[in-house]
Amino acid sequence: MNKDQAYHQIALACLKTLRESNSAESKNQAQALYDAIDQAFEGQLALLLAELEDSKQRLSLISQLDPQRHSLADAQAIIAANSTAH
Numbered sequence: 001m002n003k004d005q006a007y008h009q010i011a012l013a014c015l016k017t018l019r020e021s022n023s024a025e026s027k028n029q030a031q032a033l034y035d036a037i038d039q040a041f042e043g044q045l046a047l048l049l050a051e052l053e054d055s056k057q058r059l060s061l062i063s064q065l066d067p068q069r070h071s072l073a074d075a076q077a078i079i080a081a082n083s084t085a086h
Contacts, residue, residue, distance in 0.1 A: 006044040013040035 017036035021029045062075045 006047075009044060010037060010040040013037065 013036045014033060017032050018029075021032050058078050058081075061078050065074055
């Protein structure tokens with residue numbers, strides 16, 4: 001995931017909240033928007049943490065490769081394996 005995708009998801013959450021909150025009191029509307037931003041940010045953070053964990057696992061697998069029995073292609077195969085983080 002890149003920064004633009006994360007910002008886009010957070011912006012969509014904000015727009016949805018603004019659309020759904022009819023002419024409510026501005027303080028309540030602001031709180032609803034803050035809550036939407038917080039929830040969207042936490043969702044994006046969870047995705048980043050999942051990517052980090054996946055990367056750590058791949059690096060661990062690569063570090064366990066025996067240089068006598070494995071090649072660079074083996075390490076590249078670990079890197080290229082499909083991720084299930086998202």
